[in-house]
Amino acid sequence: MGERKVTVAAEVGLHARPAATFVKRAMQAPMDISVGKVHGGSPVNGKSILAILALDVRQGETIVISADGEGSEEILDELATIAGTP
Incomplete structure (x- = not known):
C-alpha cells in the first residue's frame, strides 16, 4: 500500500474547491483511496x-493519503499535489 503525507497548503484547507478537485481526481482511480489526519481520527473514503x-x-495540517493497486503511486502523486505540499 502506498501513501503520501501532505501538509495542506490552501487557505481554506481541504474544503470547497480543493476538496472537489481532490475527489474528482480520486473518483477516476480504479482503486480505493483513503485520507486521514496524521494526528487523530480514522481514515475516510x-x-x-x-x-x-x-x-x-x-x-x-498534515494528512495521509493511501491507495493500493496498479497505478497507485501516480495517483498518490497527483492527489498530493492537489492537497498541498508533500
Missing part, C-alpha cells in the same frame, strides 16, 4: 466529498 469535508482539514 477519499472518493466521498462529504467524508473529506467532515475531516475538517485546515491549512497547515
